[in-house]
Amino acid sequence: MENEKITDYIDQLYEKKAFVKKESFTSYMQLKKYIPTVNDQEACFLRLLIRLIKPRKILEIGTSVGFSTASMALAAKEYGGRITTIEFDDKAADQAERNFIKTGVSDYINILKGDAVKILHDLNDTYDLIFQDVDKRLYPVLLDDCIRLLNKNGVLLSDDVLFPVIELDEIWNNQIEPISEYNKKIISHSQLESVLLPIGDGIMMSVKK
Template sequence: MQIVDPDIEGYLAALDPGDPPFARVAAEGEALRLPIVNPAVGRFLEMLVIATGTHRVLEIGTANGYSALWLARSLPPDGEIFTMEIDPERAGLARGHFQEAGLAERVSVIVGDAARMAHKVAGPFDLIFNDGDKLQYEPLLDRLVSLLRPGGVLVTDNVLWDGEVVPGLVTPPRREPADTAAIAAYNRRLAADHRLATSFLPLRDGLAVSVRRGTS
């Protein structure tokens, strides 16, 4: 199920001036059937990097590097992004794209299970993009919050999961029920987490944007 009306998505897509180098990476992702974000989410991530003065980014779930390209492009020269991917082939594709885009110096691809790797990176991060294994969303939340600086932003993708988080809306369900249940539980936890101020946005497949409260 498409969350946003296709005509509205089409209208918004037509406003986008396009980004040929990134478009090639998106086309590759589509050809390989990788579940990457769309340009509207890419631009949203880039806008957040600029608006928050982000220097350090952590991404869970690299795929072929499409969202990381958007995150990396507008970082300041001393900025850096760590992106985690369990599949070495996908990590290899992503590394190639970072090279081609002249962004390789600011991107470190960490190959391995994010459940383990998230404990091997040191914070604080200004922005974290959580787009890996849905079953890990909830177990990883405390670690990700601890890696975020106060005022830092956690963005979580797929929180609406094609509408399947709404009980009975999509019948029969097409998504793995365990993933749907995990995302629904994560959303409840995120909404109730007093360490964070969270807004759920119906952009593409649903984005949760959470700011870590506090000043130190």
């Protein structure tokens, strides 16, 4: 309840800010029901962080309809940063591509369609920032690849890390245990310095030492 009050207050403060809103990406289709995206507060945080650290190469795992991707791209396009994003749901990926054109960021985004487990394993490029937002059961599975693909001092952002303590629809119950496991692993990982930020459903921010 306290959390809801805090979220509502911040939303009201941000309401008049001119930026691309989640509603414009998700309101028109039933995708909204089963493909969640970051909320507007998280999108604001992503844009601010990108403005601050100016990562040249960004990797996102889990595109959905492209709201977080486009939000990050709006900041990255100002200094020529580029985003590679991975999605295996063709319908979501096609909608994301249309949304990138609509938002004027398609020139800065490369969408890889397929299974993130295989794609990550085969990737050899390195990145300055990785945004992990795929199926939560894959977070522990993909952690080693994320660290391998991250440059020294690169930033790993992992979304939804407060799943173990927030009220969730029961369809997400199978994602709670993997997130618990992931949080413990990442906080004590010898190659990462991490802090859990209570923004949206929780963002773990880690820097590769």
